[in-house]
Amino acid sequence: MSTSLATEPLLELRGVNKSFGSVHVLHDVDFRVHAGQVTSLIGDNGAGKSTLVKSIAGIHPIDSGEIRFEGEDVAIRGPRDAAELGIEFVYQDLSLCENLDVVQNMFLGRERLRRGLLDKSSMEQAARDTLATLGVRTVKSVRQPIRSLSGGQRQTVAIARAVLWNSRIVVLDEPTAALGVAQTEQVLALVRRLADQGLGVVLVSHNMNDVMSVSDRVSAMYLGRMAADIEVTASTTKEQLVGLITSGQRAGNPTTDTHGDDT
Amino acid sequence: MHEETAVADFGLDTTPRSLADVAHDAIARFRGGDLGPVPALLAIVTLVAVFGLANPSTFLSVGNFANLLEQASAVIVIAMAVSFSLLLGEIDLAAGFTAGVAAAVMATRLQDGWDLPSAVLLSAVVAVALGMFTGFMVAKVGIPSFVVTLANFLIFQGILLLLVKEGGTVGIDSELIRDMVGASLSPTQSWIFVVIALALFAAFEVRTQRASHGAVPMSLVAMKVAGTTAVAVIATLLLNENRALARANIEIKGMPVVVPLVLLLLVSITFVLDNTRAGRHLYAVGGNAEAARRAGIRVDRIKLAAFTACGLLAGVGGYFLASQINSVSATTGANDTLLLAVGAAVIGGTSLFGGKGRMINAALGGLVLALIDNGLPLVGKRSVFWLVEVDFSSSGVKAIAAGLALLVAASVDALSRKSAG
Incomplete structure (x- = not known):
């Protein structure tokens, strides 16, 4: 106490x-x-x-x-x-792009590059690892577009994004x-x-x-x-x-x- | 260990899936309103069937096929330019005149004795400047793009008129420009091109499959590659036939040069959009500008860059326009081209609401419009439902058909957005 x-x-x-x-x-x-x-x-x-x-x-x-x-x-x-x-923020009105998928949203604005191009597989793995360490089991695939997710799943992605950055x-x-x-x-x-x-x-x-x-x-x-x-x-x-x-x-x-x- | 947890939690990402699973997903997406290029593909098949039945001897001839590809090229390139603005959720109504101005700058410089590289460079700089101007007005001043480009429509038209003088025509003396639309590869070159293009496509598909950890089944890749190969081989066989008129004593055969040119543009732009930060950010801004801003993306810069790219690409489309008729006049890029280019992107499946669309959509939509343009006149006079006699070759019917196609495509876009809700 x-x-x-x-x-x-x-x-x-x-x-x-x-x-x-x-x-x-x-x-x-x-x-x-x-x-x-x-x-x-x-x-x-x-x-x-x-x-x-x-x-x-x-x-x-x-x-x-x-x-x-x-x-x-x-x-x-x-x-x-x-x-x-x-210090990371998760806003009330979600700051997610519905047209992009889970990985793309989690890395939005801070994409990993390899030889000047997007390093998609490393970002995908990192997104999966982060969700896994948070024990997230509600999001089936990190390649789903946000559009197809429920409100709770979206909030989960928004929170996971905040955690991804050694916050x-x-x-x-x-x-x-x-x-x-x-x-x-x-x-x-x-x-x-x-x-x-x-x-x-x-x-x-x-x-x-x-x-x-x-x-x-x-x-x-x-x-x-x-x-x-x-x-x-x-x-x-x-x-x-x-x-x-x-x-x-x-x-x-x-x-x-x-x-x-x-x- | 790490790997194992991930696999358990995101099974869909890492467990191999069958063709049936993928088909199931595709149907689910389709039901969810994500139609992609499917309506455009259906339209192409339907139009070919209808026009083919109506006038098989002319419409289905090899000569008409090559002609169709050449007709479509300029609209496709300008539609790809317009796609940049549509991806932002904005619009460029003046892209056709950007193309016209770029073509006129090039033609007048050539006329004044400039060499081709200098003339092309200057016209490209002008196209970039016009695009940046639009982007500045939209992103920095904050005027809706509809209004900015409506104003630009008049301004650019004025510039074009001043360049070519009222009623004037500037001929183009450069063989290279004239050959863009009109020349063909030799049959051997055509085959070499097709084989290389197919090999690259197959290699790319296999690489994507590997990176997907089995989420994309190999059988799907095989089907895609086989299907594309079949279409490409049949098209090449046809185009390698002599398509000169029977009386002519020369031979015209091989793949029109516009095919590799447009494909090169299509593939390289798609690659940039899919694999660079700027490309990703373009989609993000179009999807949710506020979310993009909060993620640290400089939204105004992305808008400026997108309109600049739109201008440059429209300028390139201008070279195709100029090459089609070997000259530039006050109507280059005007009327049809202008509106068809906007329509083509939307008909192909690019959303008017931003964030959704690919370059291939512009190409497919451009083909749909070229088919309407090319096929309707060949239908001739027919009675509709045995009631009214309609002359399908009249430009009135053509305009109505193209307009209806755009409305249908925009309805599909708007309705699918609703159902995705």
């Missing part, structure tokens, strides 16, 4: 502020991602979840505050900076939003597996069942502030999480056990 707190976070944001014009969206936000854990980011619409995630992605660079990666100060000024740190942190934005029950389960199992393989996983979600089932920690945002950073234990209830989202406070014991407990 406390061991996870003792280890240094892989990614740590401190006192982050972000404004769009006169709208102050993020107020002194602290956020931590640990390797080997799923950290869920929850909050109501407009709470600042997606702005926070986009600031990590380099899409909306922060105005002030600190970002530390493995204990070192870093600056994320653009998507390239994020990619160089090994350290994978950020998933509502990965189960458009999926059925069985497919949601498959994707969540995959999310869990990513963390078990040592990656830092950030799950942005509205779905408390999803959050409860895979998360190690939950960071809750409320009106642009980080309202709570709690560990998910057996005693954590859905009602507590909903309380954090709707009022920024934990039902029962308000304002205690928020961030800042690691001295």
Whole structure:
């Protein structure tokens, strides 16, 4: 339990502020991602979840505050900076080309070349290996076009793509939003597996069942502030999480056990 | 170990499959709306059968067969150019005039005494510049390609008019250009070409089969190679017959030079699209530009490059146009050619919605349109359903037929997209 707190976070944001014009969206936000854990980011619409995630992605660079990666100060000024740190994103509306097949999508923009030409067999093997190590059994062939895959399979491919690049942190934005029950389960199992393989996983979600089932920690945002950073234990209830989202406070014991407990 | 897990998980990729499995997949794809070049192939077979029945002596003659290939060549090359814009999900309505301008630049330079390489080089540079201009307007300024190329349609037509002077015709004195469309290989050369081409094709197919770990059955490769060989051998046998008119005292035989020329373009462009990063990215941008952008692809650069390639290739098509009539006039690349080229790509199975299509589709679609163009006049006057007398040789009927073919092809495209949903 406390061991996870003792280890240094892989990614740590401190006192982050972000404004769009006169709208102050993020107020002194602290956020931590640990390797080997799923950290869920929850909050109501407009709470600042997606702005926070986009600031990590380099899409909306922060105005002030600190970002530390493995204990070192870093600056994320653009998507390239994020990619160089090994931070990968899986977007809600899938970033896949339906006309291309699984391998082609997984390597899109980073194709392997041999003598100046596409090295198709090496890419195919790598795609297969990656899917196999993730225990993906739902995609029958890596040569299928994305068009022929189900929503869950597509999400699986999108996640596998993020993992292919020796990434350290994978950020998933509502990965189960458009999926059925069985497919949601498959994707969540995959999310869990990513963390078990040592990656830092950030799950942005509205779905408390999803959050409860895979998360190690939950960071809750409320009106642009980080309202709570709690560990998910057996005693954590859905009602507590909903309380954090709707009022920024934990039902029962308000304002205690928020961030800042690691001295 | 690694290998074993992979095999277990992706059985379809690595376990040998039978011909029946492959056929099953093909039917599934077909049902899913992915028709590929099948409608165009069916159209070719149907048209040959209909026209062959209507006028066997002329339509099915060897002379007409060679003529058909030569007629189709320019439209096919320009259709391949247009395919670059279609793959992006864009369109180039001015490709025909790009071809006309390139041909006119070359012809006027030759007329002024330039040597052929310099004249061709300048015209190619002009074609590239026109393509880049279109690409710049679409990718950087952000105007829909339909509007840009509609404007270019007028602009390029104007340039063509200025180059050849109103009502003027610029003759072409270069033997090499004149021979592009019109000359034939000798029968021996024809056989050498066919044997080499078939050997390369077979080698390529076998290599693909090896790389597929058995997912492509060897029997399928054998069938493909055997089928292609049969078609190629029969075509060569026919083309090697003397096709000069009976009274003429010269012999015309052998494969028209346009066949190896167009095939060379077709194969090399297909290879580039399938095996380079730029080719892959072109398909990606056409499939989902936003996904491509997120994957780090410079979408605007790909668009610019695609329109540039479109311009250059249209320019090459211009040489074929010029060679067909040994001259360039204000109508070179205009009217028919312009619209047929766009139609040919779509009729062949290239999607108007982007990301789907191959160069072979342009070739097949070009053949369909050439067949309509070539076959209808030979049908002559007929009564339709014993009701109305229709003169199939009139250009009105021709235009309607070509337009309907395009509409049918576009409907297939749109409907298959819906069913794939």
